[in-house]
Amino acid sequence: MNIFYANKKVEKQCTELKQAKIDFPLKIAKKLLKLVNFIEAAESLNSVIGMKTYRFHKLKGDLSGLYAMDIDGVKSSYRLLVSFNNEGFDDVFTNSVSIEVITIEEVSKHYE
Numbered sequence: 001m002n003i004f005y006a007n008k009k010v011e012k013q014c015t016e017l018k019q020a021k022i023d024f025p026l027k028i029a030k031k032l033l034k035l036v037n038f039i040e041a042a043e044s045l046n047s048v049i050g051m052k053t054y055r056f057h058k059l060k061g062d063l064s065g066l067y068a069m070d071i072d073g074v075k076s077s078y079r080l081l082v083s084f085n086n087e088g089f090d091d092v093f094t095n096s097v098s099i100e101v102i103t104i105e106e107v108s109k110h111y112e
Contacts, residue, residue: 001039001042001043001044001045001048001099001100001102002101003036003102003103004102004103004104005104005106006103006104006105007102012076012109013032013107014032014033014036014080014104015033017029017033019039019065020030020032020033023030023107024078024107025044027057027072028071028072031071031072032071032107034063034070035054037102038051038054039102041084043100044097044098044100045084045092045100045102046096047094048102049096053070055069055072055073056068056069058092063081066081067084067092068080069082070108075098078098078107078110079102079106079107079108079109079110080104080106080107081105081106082103083100083102083105084099084102084103085101085103
């Protein structure tokens with residue numbers, strides 16, 4: 001997949017272990033880079049959705065229009081927030097085979 005980043009800060013967090021270790025616990029930093037590498041290597045969003053470890057799901061409320069993936073499993077509070085610029089909210093799941101571009105919006109600590 002082709003990955004775009006919402007801003008330079010997010011890009012550095014997701015691509016440079018040094019920056020990720022500054023911003024997050026070591027375990028999360030390593031797993032974040034592993035997740036980003038997995039997304040980059042995936043042929044389409046369908047492969048990402050199929051990896052149950054990351055629990056890809058759409059968000060509601062103030063974050064409606066965004067999707068999240070758990071960085072360190074469902075019990076961890078860290079997640080990767082992503083969006084798809086050219087897809088409708090419900091089209092993401094039905095057209096996942098054809099989606100090859102993803103935008104990483106932020107790395108967040110859920111409930112913080």
